[in-house]
Amino acid sequence: MTEKSLPAASYEQEIFNSASAGRRRSREELVALLRTWLADRFESEDLQLLDPRTPLGAGTSSETVLATARWTSDGRSQSRDIAFRIAPDSFQLFFEPVFENQYRVLEILHREGSVAVPEPLYFESDTAILGLPFYVMGQVHGRVPVSSPPYNSAGFLFEATPAQRRVAWETAMDQLCRVAKVPVAQFTILDEPRYGESGLVQQLEYWKQGLDWYCNGEVPDEVHQLDEWLRSNVPPQAVNGFAWGDARIGNMAFDDTFGCVGVFDWEQANIGGIHQDLGWWLFFDHFHSEGRGHVRLEGLGSRTETISYWEDNVGQLAGDTTWYEIFAAYKVAILSIRSLLLVHDPNALKVESNPTLARACQMADLRTGP
Incomplete structure (x- = not known):
């Protein structure tokens, strides 16, 4: 009996599942750690991270989590839609990735102003927080032409x-x-x-x-x-x-x-x-x-x-x-x-x-x- 490769239809899902399985904590644990860290940055003890989710069509080179941050500042309720991007864990797709460069490129492009990139907010290099570096950026609201199924056939x-x-x-x-x-x-x-x-x-x-x-x-x-x-x-x-x-x-x-x-x-x-x-x-x-x-x-x-x-x-x-x-x-x-x-x-x-x-x-x- 000959060995068979993964069917094309299940290939991308299998990759995504393997990347998810290789992460060192559950989504609930991750969100709790990020909430504590972000509350510190926003100087708000009541900060919440609402509706945490993975973006549609998310890749596997890094983990991305979308959420809405809600907190109180000077007696006023504040909110912002943000995205966390976390460095690769055991599922590493690229050779010797320099994760921080992604954030620095965003900083340069956002400052330069001609390319529509998300606003970079924070970079955290201290691995004591999550075990991996990560950064935070503003969310961009819109629809993405995902590759599975190809945008020429659905979406x-x-x-x-x-x-x-x-x-x-x-x-x-x-x-x-x-x-x-x-x-x-x-x-x-x-x-x-x-x-x-x-x-x-x-x-x-x-x-x-x-x-x-x-x-x-x-x-x-x-x-x-x-x-x-x-x-x-x-x-x-x-x-x-x-x-x-x-x-x-x-x-x-x-x-x-x-x-x-x-x-x-x-x-x-x-x-x-x-x-x-x-x-x-x-x-x-x-x-x-x-x-x-x-x-x-x-x-x-x-x-x-x-x-x-x-x-x-x-x-x-x-x-x-x-x-x-x-x-x-x-x-x-x-x-x-x-x-x-x-x-x-x-x-x-x-x-x-x-x-x-x-x-x-x-x-x-x-x-x-x-």
Whole structure:
């Protein structure tokens, strides 16, 4: 009897369940600790944390808890919707994550003011509180186009009119372009000279050094081939620039008018150049449409429209985006391997269990399999 991988329909739920199971305390215990800590910050003995919950479509790289804080200040009742983000516990998706950098990037972007990020409120590095560092930010109210099921097949964008989808796409693209125009000089905290001189070389070296960790010491040949291909074909015009790192519509929130009101998830932020985000965006646009057998919804921009919008609003030529799309697929394939290993999938290291790895090899014209 042959071993089988997790069915696609249950894969993301299994990952989420494993991440949740690896946490060191119950939701009730966590909320009680956070309430005591926040009451101290707000100097309020009567502070309550109401309606604690996990956001719809939450990822697994960190734990996120939403709640409403209610307290009394100077005799007046106060309330604020907030979000707690807690560093990875035993379920660690990224190699050597620098958790505090997420918060510092939020601080820089919020201060700069052009990108719609949540307001950062507090960072707590003292692990005596929860056993892990965490930070607090203001909530952004809106709907997120989740990836399971893909937004091209269900959800609020699927149910919207083409005109409403167009508003969502254009305002999302506007935010993507705004990220590209934030001066890279503000992000010295993301410079990693131990990995190389330029930001893009640093990114390549970071992922290479993490391969054994991601793959439990058994790196598939296809992953090594992709690493060699990427290094041999680095775009000659690459320059440092601030990259979001996880640039996709699924990491954005939209209000009732379908305008983009929030940009989230900065754990992959780096200074490897703005073309990375365009490549990542194009990769995921394909992945959540044709890549999963769905027709792109009318109103959401095509590949050609996306590149044209980016060029017109960033003021740079996109050039040949193939390298950046392959780099995106390479990273996603590695993260997929890591996720499958964490849920003990017996075929985690096989290319046939990793369509993203197969696609990356196909795009780079590399041979796969024995």
